[in-house]
Amino acid sequence: MNEAEVLNSKLNDAVYYKDKEAVLELLEQGADVNSKVEHGWTPLQTVVRNNDEELVWLLLARGASVHARKDNGGTAFTEAGIAGNVEILKLLLELGSDINEQDNNGFTAFMEAAWYGEDEALRFLYSRGAKVNLRREASEERAKLHKGGATALMDACRQCHFSAVKILVQEMGADVNIRDNRDRNALIHALKRDSDKRSDESPVPIVHFLLEHGVDVKSKDESGKTALILAVEMESLELVTALLEKDEIDIDDADEEGNTALMVAVKEDNCGIAKLLCEKGARTDHGNLMEVARNNRSRSMENLLREHKVRLVPETPRAWEPNSKRWRAQLKKLDQMYRPMISKLKTFPYIQQKIQDGIYLGLHGGTEVAVQIVCSTEGEKEKEFLEKCSHSEHLLKLFQSEKKKGCMYLCFPLWEKNLQEHLQDPEGQKDYKADLKIIFQALRELHSLGFAHQDLQPGNVVIDLGGKIYLADFGSKRRSIEGQEELVKSDFQALGRLVLHVLTDGRKPLQEVGIEDLAPNSPDYTEARDLVQSLFSPDERGLEGLSKHPYFWSNQRFNFLKSIWNKIKYDQNRKSIFQDPNVTKKAFPYPQWTKMIDKDILHVMKNPRNAKHTKTYKYTNDVTDLLRLMRNMDEHKDEGITKKIGDYAEYFLKVFPDLTTYVYNSLRQNPTCSHLADLQDPSL
Template structure:
């Protein structure tokens, strides 16, 4: 019998008994129990195909989680939204990567989804496939253009807490999926030395103890050996300051400990934030073989009261071993000490208390909690050099030698940041500067009343002038690059290498050809005035700039935009060259000598 219009209306409109909420609940249950007929019937009764259950789950996402391709197709045909998000931002697409169903991934991609879309925690489908060890899904997503080295994007608040930044490779290492790690590196070109927002690389994620890992320590060790063969940086640390060497000792892998030390790049006496070295960890775990090997390789036995730990562990053989390598019972007391710095007080006191292997006279901990500034070359860390509070820039030795040469030239300058001391170790240069409390940008944000702006501007002018006198121009005059010491004195710092040599007049003039030819044509034939020919010389370049400023032209504005920005970009050396030329000209040098900042 054909259904009447009335019966059709009843089928599509929820009754007073079966409310929309009841129908939605039944629909979710039917999807999760894989009951296709019931799903079809409920949808015909008017159940909302995009209704949400607890935590924002939709029927489509539940069907994907159940790995049910037919159900997924049915719901999509009935109008299910493939872009719907759970409360955590996850979609059916990321869920499909978790279950590893390539057919569902293909189906969903037909709806124009962004393959690198991510949830609120920054997870993409590619990352989920790596996390859950779904090789075929991983390969499929890669073939469709998924970004292999994408780092996990998180909110600003989480970035401040050093969360996020992980890659798919780190995820595979963390979860112990060795074959996925190999595929990512060998077939997809994953960068083994990327770090997350806590400065941890893939090796640290592979070796770090995690009770939620579904893997044996032997897999972690195998991944560790594989990564070392790929040229992995061994000096990364976990959030507790533990090196790969310390983590290898915690895994009780003598082979991995040997492999790490064979690299010749790791400090055997490096310690975590609690002052524990690899040898201390080996003694704590009563691992005689590793402790013996570390002692043979020269690990220090005069820190950490090792014999007391061995005695507490009822390990007489360990105590005998340590005594053979000159270990003694240590009664260590530290004098009370208060740093001069108020801003960095707590971090400096922690550094003072902890054990750190000395680098010459420098005590420093290259660890995120001790970092006070990031640079393109690495970071600036707190340090104590012979007891003096310093800021330490750590860079490769080859670059460090060049930097040190420049800094030596700054010694006679009153307003340029000066080098205090420098140390070298293991291919790195440790450049130590007098510690600053804040930069000018931070000071201006905190207070508008406590600084004499006239004096501050005067110091800035003097700092720039000193840099020019050394033959350099500065490309990043930003308040954050002016540092303020404890006494309120301002210094210009080039911690990120933004300086450049000032070019001579010949090179400056020859770059004249870079001016847009349409601009020259218009300016040579002004609408009101006689034609004028600009020669390839500085004075005519300045005349051109002046004329553009005094006689604005709409055609030129549309072509090059803001005149000042255009010429600063085209001739970055011009301002400094003119300033230098004026200073060297006896007749006009007074024009370049700015005594009063208000001028």
């Protein structure tokens, strides 16, 4: 090490051992107050960790940075959350620390205080604006592994800090039912067996507290273990009893390996819990319980199982191949594993069987389905609405439904991906016109049923195995449009954002994308921009009219432009169609078009060689003359011009890209000519 590195190393040692005199001496000798040692620790972060307020003041006075980050992204402020020192937290905030700043794993000072049970630090940070229900942000790579998403409440539960849990819920309104990226809520975190969990504190009071405050007992961990199974693994008869008192608990639910709570109790040789489960009606004909008891040499368990007439009914796996390509492996696993049936439905609502938020794979009578689980009251309303969609072509339809323990299981025909996944598919098609047109038609169908969607986003647009698109409403946010025209307008505007999101390949979040994100050199830029603007400021056309917008015409645009001349050429007032300032909102974009066009085209078209007449015609810069020239060129093709410019339609649309929308809007806005704007609807 050189001299500077030696000084910096000594400085970090001195602050670690709280040697104030050595710190002052080394700083005088030129040691860098912001130098870093192993893992990126700075002197300030070290003294904050050591809870040394005097040295914190000293280093800050000598220029220590509050914004410096360790290799893991942690700052002095997040370290202060771990230490729980309110005075240091207050000082760092005054010097510019962000109350909700996160390290690379998404931890904030508030989360650290919850993890380490620092109650007063929690209260202070909350008073200064810390976000109570903030979920840990994960990098894209970590999110793909379902990491991140935990909250401060989950941290306090996981580390068994009961007082912190009470503060978070009772004083700060922490949500007990938020789930992390592995679909686990606070209850699951409290019940998880971790090697680093504090051994001197019990999760039992926390679980009781969460149950009293309405925690969802149906949540599962990443292996599909229910709260009941985790309580059995913990060998807590008290918690098993408390959980079984909840009507929502399915006593026979199993994890991904097919283990039920009773099977776990038998494996753990816990007769007290096994007896309770049997008395509460746990299924005894799944898994070779008696063999497990014999292998454990547990006579008392064997006797208990005999009392409850334990028997084995082996399941014979069937030879079956799913239709779905994407979900094949998960469906085969679901088909072969043990699951308590819900009438004809077999499903496993845990992360490995998850399609998207709130939707899981299922098999209904052997048919592959997507299952949405809602409470029975909400489910009845959804079922009633979905029955209204049965005759719609592009609205997602209900396949079947089942009810059990206060829940409704809505089963839909299984899809392969949603629109967001379609946008992210590197091999997916990039011409989205047909997809968007179907979404327009689906929204029309919904409006015709008397509802506004109010949640138009890529997760609510699904694509089946055959590529057919359907609009869904998984968030159930739709509202009646009777007497609520502003809801229809908001749907139009949301559709405009969705169009932009699609046309920009989903690169930006839906709520952040804007017209400025459209690439000016992209195909159909002018038409796409005009369509989105029309959606943002809806007019009398409605969705039916906008479904005929020039954006959807593709190769029909040139035919539209040349046909307009045929329709207006005998109108003596044809020039006024495009000149009325009360009607035409925008000026003709090519006022010098005769100078923009290839000079040979203009020369030849003054007297076409194939024309029947020989009279020379001088073209002016008027838009009607440009339409006339386009029509004449196509009707009287010239071999030399064709060799020079190639396809006429491609040439004109490239030289005059704004012409189609200008002509379309000019005609549409003119009461005497508006019917001409629909002439080239490609669906006719």
